[in-house]
Amino acid sequence: MFDKLFEAQQKAEDVKRRLETISLTSEVENGAIKVTATASKKITAIEIDDNFINENGKEALEEVLVIAINKVLEQAENVSQSEMAAVTQQMMGGLGGMFGQ
Numbered sequence: 001m002f003d004k005l006f007e008a009q010q011k012a013e014d015v016k017r018r019l020e021t022i023s024l025t026s027e028v029e030n031g032a033i034k035v036t037a038t039a040s041k042k043i044t045a046i047e048i049d050d051n052f053i054n055e056n057g058k059e060a061l062e063e064v065l066v067i068a069i070n071k072v073l074e075q076a077e078n079v080s081q082s083e084m085a086a087v088t089q090q091m092m093g094g095l096g097g098m099f100g101q
Contacts, residue, residue: 008091015083016040022079026072028064035068039079043069 022039032052036045046065053061 004091008087011087011091012084015087019076019080019083024072024075024079026068026075028068028071033061033064033068035065035072037072037076039076039083041073041076041080043072 019040020038020042023036023044024039025034025036027034029052032049034045034047035043036047037043048061048065052064056064
């Protein structure tokens with residue numbers, strides 16, 4: 001039983017490490033604003049086209065940046081949930097033997 005629990009913990013740690021290596025990008029305003037994050041929800045880069053700032057101003061930039069960040073974090077959440085669901089399904093299949101299933 002403890003072997004299965006240890007294995008499940010190891011798989012969860014593997015998923016966390018894998019999420020760090022998955023890069024996601026959100027673009028808004030036809031690519032004028034790009035936000036990149038890992039699937040573990042860490043923002044790694046923000047790119048802003050100078051023309052966007054000059055043409056739209058600070059307030060518009062702030063609004064669009066919030067949208068781009070929320071989009072990339074939503075993508076990260078979806079990837080994270082998918083990865084964890086796959087591991088959970090594997091774990092439940094492996095744990096079934098512990099309960100005579």
